[in-house]
Amino acid sequence: MAKLNVNGKTIDIVVADDTPLLWAIREQIGLTGTKYGCGVAQCGACTVHIDGVATRSCALPVSGVTPEQKIVTIEGLSPDGMHAIQQAWIKHEVPQCGFCQSGMIMAAAALLQANPKPSEADIASEMTNICRCGTYNRVKAAILDVAAGGTLGRG
Amino acid sequence: MTVSTQTTSFRPSRRSVLAGSAAATGAFTFGFAIPFGDEAAAQAPNPEINAWVVIQPDDKVVIRIARSEMGQGTLTGLAQLVAEELQCDWSKVTTEYPTPGQNVARNRVWGNFSTGGSRGIRESHEYVRKGGAAARMMLIQAAANEWKVPASECLAENGVITHKASGRSLRYGQVAAAATKVEAPKEVPLKDPKTWTIAGKPLARLDTADKTTGKKIYGMDLKLPGMLNAAIRDCPVFGGKVKSFDAAKIKDMPGVKHVLPVGDSAVTVVAETWWQAKTALDALPIVWDEGQHAKVSSASIAEWLKEGLDAQSAVVGNQNGDVKAAIANAARTVEAVYSYPYQNHACMETMNATALYTPEKCEVWTPTQNGEAALAAASEASGLPVAKCEAYKIDLGGGFGRRGAVHDWVRQVVAIAKQIPGTPVKLIWSREEDMLHGRFHPVTQCKLTGALDKDGNLTGLAMRISGQSIVAGIFPQNIRDGKDPVVFQGLNAPGPEASIGYTIPNLLIDHAMRNPHVPPGFWRGVNLNQNAIYLESFMDELAHAAGKDPLEFRRALMKDHPKHLAVLNAAAERAEWGKPLPAGVFRGICQTMGFGSYVAAVAEVSVSAEGKLKIHRIVAATDCGHAVNPAQIERQVEGSFVYGLSAALHGEITIKDGRVEQENFDTYPVLRMDEMPKVETVIVASGGFWGGVGEPTIAVAAPAVLNAIFAATGKRIRSLPLKNADLKRA
Numbered sequence: 001m002a003k004l005n006v007n008g009k010t011i012d013i014v015v016a017d018d019t020p021l022l023w024a025i026r027e028q029i030g031l032t033g034t035k036y037g038c039g040v041a042q043c044g045a046c047t048v049h050i051d052g053v054a055t056r057s058c059a060l061p062v063s064g065v066t067p068e069q070k071i072v073t074i075e076g077l078s079p080d081g082m083h084a085i086q087q088a089w090i091k092h093e094v095p096q097c098g099f100c101q102s103g104m105i106m107a108a109a110a111l112l113q114a115n116p117k118p119s120e121a122d123i124a125s126e127m128t129n130i131c132r133c134g135t136y137n138r139v140k141a142a143i144l145d146v147a148a149g150g151t152l153g154r155g
Numbered sequence: 156m157t158v159s160t161q162t163t164s165f166r167p168s169r170r171s172v173l174a175g176s177a178a179a180t181g182a183f184t185f186g187f188a189i190p191f192g193d194e195a196a197a198q199a200p201n202p203e204i205n206a207w208v209v210i211q212p213d214d215k216v217v218i219r220i221a222r223s224e225m226g227q228g229t230l231t232g233l234a235q236l237v238a239e240e241l242q243c244d245w246s247k248v249t250t251e252y253p254t255p256g257q258n259v260a261r262n263r264v265w266g267n268f269s270t271g272g273s274r275g276i277r278e279s280h281e282y283v284r285k286g287g288a289a290a291r292m293m294l295i296q297a298a299a300n301e302w303k304v305p306a307s308e309c310l311a312e313n314g315v316i317t318h319k320a321s322g323r324s325l326r327y328g329q330v331a332a333a334a335t336k337v338e339a340p341k342e343v344p345l346k347d348p349k350t351w352t353i354a355g356k357p358l359a360r361l362d363t364a365d366k367t368t369g370k371k372i373y374g375m376d377l378k379l380p381g382m383l384n385a386a387i388r389d390c391p392v393f394g395g396k397v398k399s400f401d402a403a404k405i406k407d408m409p410g411v412k413h414v415l416p417v418g419d420s421a422v423t424v425v426a427e428t429w430w431q432a433k434t435a436l437d438a439l440p441i442v443w444d445e446g447q448h449a450k451v452s453s454a455s456i457a458e459w460l461k462e463g464l465d466a467q468s469a470v471v472g473n474q475n476g477d478v479k480a481a482i483a484n485a486a487r488t489v490e491a492v493y494s495y496p497y498q499n500h501a502c503m504e505t506m507n508a509t510a511l512y513t514p515e516k517c518e519v520w521t522p523t524q525n526g527e528a529a530l531a532a533a534s535e536a537s538g539l540p541v542a543k544c545e546a547y548k549i550d551l552g553g554g555f556g557r558r559g560a561v562h563d564w565v566r567q568v569v570a571i572a573k574q575i576p577g578t579p580v581k582l583i584w585s586r587e588e589d590m591l592h593g594r595f596h597p598v599t600q601c602k603l604t605g606a607l608d609k610d611g612n613l614t615g616l617a618m619r620i621s622g623q624s625i626v627a628g629i630f631p632q633n634i635r636d637g638k639d640p641v642v643f644q645g646l647n648a649p650g651p652e653a654s655i656g657y658t659i660p661n662l663l664i665d666h667a668m669r670n671p672h673v674p675p676g677f678w679r680g681v682n683l684n685q686n687a688i689y690l691e692s693f694m695d696e697l698a699h700a701a702g703k704d705p706l707e708f709r710r711a712l713m714k715d716h717p718k719h720l721a722v723l724n725a726a727a728e729r730a731e732w733g734k735p736l737p738a739g740v741f742r743g744i745c746q747t748m749g750f751g752s753y754v755a756a757v758a759e760v761s762v763s764a765e766g767k768l769k770i771h772r773i774v775a776a777t778d779c780g781h782a783v784n785p786a787q788i789e790r791q792v793e794g795s796f797v798y799g800l801s802a803a804l805h806g807e808i809t810i811k812d813g814r815v816e817q818e819n820f821d822t823y824p825v826l827r828m829d830e831m832p833k834v835e836t837v838i839v840a841s842g843g844f845w846g847g848v849g850e851p852t853i854a855v856a857a858p859a860v861l862n863a864i865f866a867a868t869g870k871r872i873r874s875l876p877l878k879n880a881d882l883k884r885a
Contacts, residue, residue: 023430032376033369074369097226098366101550134794
């Protein structure tokens with residue numbers, strides 16, 4: 001059993017304590033926007049926010065999250081897909097296959113929340129998610145665009 | 156068989172589960188089978204004008220796409236080509252995939268589904284444009300019939316047909332039903348690409364929004380009512396088998412439903428959730444019969460390939476003059492041996508498929524680069540004829556060649572589903588399974604010998620490739636007289652495909668095939684990747700040996716290869732080759748041709764005293780003939796450097812005890828953002844031909860950087876990946 005606060009709702013799920021948060025989100029809660037890529041916190045496809053901090057959910061057991069901690073997945077980032085980062089992603093046409101992009105967007109949103117004016121070097125060191133299609137330069141451009149516009153939180 | 160929200164389904168229960176996601180993408184067809192006769196098409200609420208075009212009464216245009224979308228933008232590019240000829244309103248365009256089974260049932264009206272070899276557009280541009288043009292002609296004819304005027308007096312523009320003389324007009328949606336009854340035209344002229352207004356433009360992709368909200372459904376996300384989830388372990392030693400497994404040890408673990416053999420080499424655990432299946436599988440005792448390859452290692456493979464470098468017997472790929480004499484008479488010879496490792500595709504989405512088997516029907520849902528091959532695999536694995544099988548394509552979370560030629564995971568999921576008839580089962584490979592059971596970018600080595608005359612001109616080149624053949628591993632029936640033509644990509648005699656860009660008076664390029672037990676696969680860029688490294692690094696070596704500028708040395712050999720030369724010049728010009736760079740920054744240059752396109756790159760790098768490489772900037776030029784969507788071409792070129800530099804810097808699968816040693820991204824690192832250079836793309840688009848875009852640029856990533864590293868350090872790296880090289884200053 002676990003009690004999780006996901007996208008503003010408290011949800012009781014029946015799951016073994018050592019189940020990674022990722023699989024609880026995908027299989028028990030049914031939100032599949034958060035992806036499995038590696039299972040060892042390497043690739044970042046599973047990135048969610050826990051109390052605003054970008055967290056790789058594939059290597060975190062549900063028992064490691066308290067009912068009070070606020071988990072936000074890509075589905076909960078904005079009610080309508082219009083978070084400033086999501087808008088910038090569309091404007092810059094960042095995604096190719098798109099599989100890594102939920103994690104990429106969640107990592108970028110958390111980065112900008114913590115550091116609204118990141119330098120290129122900040123972005124390169126903070127954004128460690130893997131993309132195999134090769135969207136890195138568009139990711140960077142989109143983040144810089146949001147940072148320059150200062151629209152985060154108001155977008 | 157149109158968009159799921161609009162049509163009748165034979166399986167409403169399953170459809171209702173998926174409809175939300177399907178409607179959101181608007182590009183997702185599955186589970187439907189309606190008659191396809193003209194009568195049926197005419198009576199349908201969404202009239203099918205022809206196989207490629209459906210026009211709804213509200214003017215919405217549904218364009219059918221046969222090729223797979225895996226991020227490369229083909230979906231949008233192909234829709235642009237159809238829409239261009241259809242003269243429809245681009246803002247009203249949506250897309251859908253016909254299923255492979257429908258293609259078979261309709262005598263392959265949509266042609267080839269295979270999406271590899273950068274062929275998505277270059278191989279189908281003509282017939283998809285004709286599909287759009289024929290539909291336009293039929294719509295015009297329908298309007299002309301209604302007005303009782305000759306069609307030649309009517310014009311179509313932006314989805315509206317007008318009769319100029321009378322000023323009357325009709326929208327496509329108004330005449331679509333009538334157009335389905337018009338006879339298809341026999342002569343279908345196409346527009347001059349110079350007049351394009353939709354194709355050739357940097358239009359936004361049609362499939363971006365859902366990739367930013369988590370709404371997009373990948374194969375891994377699929378859920379069918381009553382579905383179980385499967386994890387699998389195949390014998391880690393290729394060619395090995397399962398000797399035994401102790402199902403009793405795990406049968407009481409949470410959620411576990413079945414523990415089953417899959418073929419003779421794998422075991423699956425089927426459970427309520429995938430995590431339960433994987434957890435139980437990890438706890439399952441399995442005894443393997445590792446077979447005859449359990450002692451093979453990277454070192455033993457390398458020894459075997461090394462022997463091939465000087466073997467008497469080899470198959471010639473390209474030859475002119477007398478290279479032996481040229482080498483014997485040379486003022487100076489240069490010799491070098493290069494090697495290239497195994498690499499994994501490492502798609503972000505691991506292999507997966509969902510299957511439902513009954514004795515009457517076998518259905519498979521899977522991300523695939525070739526829906527028809529997935530269908531064939533389902534048929535073979537189920538033992539049911541193709542007519543009783545169906546495959547539903549799902550957009551891929553990366554393909555790169557892994558999901559094209561071999562559908563091993565489809566065979567597995569069907570083998571599992573067949574053991575639990577009536578229950579849908581989704582098989583997901585763990586990353587570890589995906590890493591251990593890739594279809595690997597094959598190993599080759601290459602020995603090159605160059606002959607220079609006293610003035611430093613190249614008079615002869617011998618190039619011996621030793622190593623694995625992908626074709627022999629996957630399509631052995633295509634090996635003719637011992638020759639795998641793919642091995643010579645980029646090295647072929649002058650012609651439209653993968654030709655060498657140099658005229659060398661005496662030339663011999665041959666291949667000693669050595670096929671280790673590790674299964675090879677087509678890997679984005681295929682053999683062009685290794686060959687460009689070998690040839691373009693060696694051209695750099697020869698230039699330096701001759702005391703010549705690497706660009707000028709190449710140009711002197713390229714007079715008869717104007718397209719190769721033009722892209723090389725375009726890259727050099729944009730990069731300002733020859734002009735001073737900041738202190739410590741050095742350039743490297745290279746070019747090649749493959750997948751019908753000409754590509755070149757200049758890399759700017761620095762190497763610290765401690766040997767730390769930084770790639771500052773890449774300039775890449777590409778001539779793909781007709782550029783269907785320049786914005787997507789730029790993205791493919793940029794992405795090619797991520798894939799190509801991942802391979803050059805990090806990519807290495809090693810073999811020990813017959814199995815792959817790397818299991819995840821911690822031991823198989825790939826390029827991340829901190830290593831990503833700026834990329835500037837120069838699209839030459841000289842017109843007159845149709846070249847591919849997704850792959851050719853991969854091949855110039857590594858040699859441009861390797862040549863720049865030599866310029867920076869004087870070190871010639873001949874064995875990839877770079878992570879194994881010591882770039883510290885001596």
